[in-house]
Amino acid sequence: MDTRKPQQYSQNRSFQHSEGVEALQNYARTNNSSPNVRYHVADAADPSTIKPEWRGAFSKVVSTFVLHWVKDKPTALNMLNSCLKPGGEIVFLCVSDKSKFHEVPLELSSLPKWSVYLKDAVPAVFPWPSCDITAEHRSSLLEACGFEVIACDIKKHQYSWKSKDQFKISLRSVLPHLSYIPEDKQEEFMDDLIKLAEERHWITGDEVPTIHESYLVIACDIKKYPHCYISRDQVRGVIRPTLPHLSYLPEDKQEEFVDELIKMAEKRHWITGEEAPTVHEVLGVHGYSRSKDMSFKTQPTAVSF
Ligand SMILES: C[S@@+](CC[C@H](N)C(=O)[O-])C[C@H]1O[C@@H](n2cnc3c(N)ncnc32)[C@H](O)[C@@H]1O
Incomplete structure (x- = not known):
């Protein structure tokens, strides 16, 4: 199977690692590099x-x-x-x-x-x-x-x-x-x-x-929110960056803090459900004005594909 052909797109993730994608990635790194840009390959x-x-x-x-x-x-x-x-x-x-x-x-x-x-x-x-x-x-x-x-x-x-x-x-x-x-x-x-x-x-x-x-x-x-997530790990991934507390804790205690927070969140019904957990509150606040013309008003940490 030639995974570079469109009929194989998304049917076989190995196409992502095919010569074509690798070459494109190398080309981008060489010709469009910037200290704040990194290139990775993943299958959406x-x-x-x-x-x-x-x-x-x-x-x-x-x-x-x-x-x-x-x-x-x-x-x-x-x-x-x-x-x-x-x-x-x-x-x-x-x-x-x-x-x-x-x-x-x-x-x-x-x-x-x-x-x-x-x-x-x-x-x-x-x-x-x-x-x-x-x-x-x-x-x-x-x-x-x-x-x-x-x-x-x-x-x-x-x-x-x-x-x-x-x-x-x-x-x-x-x-x-x-x-x-x-x-x-x-x-x-x-x-x-x-x-x-x-x-x-x-x-x-x-x-x-x-x-x-x-x-x-x-x-x-x-x-x-409330919003359903696909896994507990996803909830952790979303909550972690919103916690200023972690920067005050020693690195080897941070995971324990997040674990205890999740446990307490369950007790207080902030999070319910095991397989596809639901979060029952607003986690973040939109601190910027949303644009109707599709331009972003904040400095983005963007992923582009
Ligand atoms: C028509 S090109 C668009 C490329 C570029 N975004 C642009 O606008 O010029 C389609 C791209 O979709 C990518 N693609 C197709 N299926 C994908 C998947 N499952 N995950 C990530 N990329 C995928 C292909 O690698 C290909 O580069």
């Missing part, structure tokens, strides 16, 4: 790849064009939530089921000429379901994962490509369909895709084609 769909010290450690998460590759969004969102400090925020942009990137290949795949090859294809792109976003800009998926939507928009975006061939090459590299189609038919599939893309006004213009796409952009922050 696999909490076991998250370092314990990341829990409750970040104030911002920024993600562009990633979440539609992740099938298990609740796992990824719960994991991201667990890495945020109380009051932390996430802003992301991804493909929704109304994006042409999703709609056009899907329509082509359903035509009898191509469905014969693609009927058993395993989906590789998991666009954000538009039915999840209500008219009031709420999202059940995000709320279930402990977030509150601050702003949510379908952004129309237009950009130019050097040529149609260039666009075709870029689609080739991300669409999983071709691996199900015999080699001698692949070019025809791509030609049909470009034709349909023109009919559906995904591409306009000939010499320098313009791509017309719409993406879902959402900014959200951690919901006010």
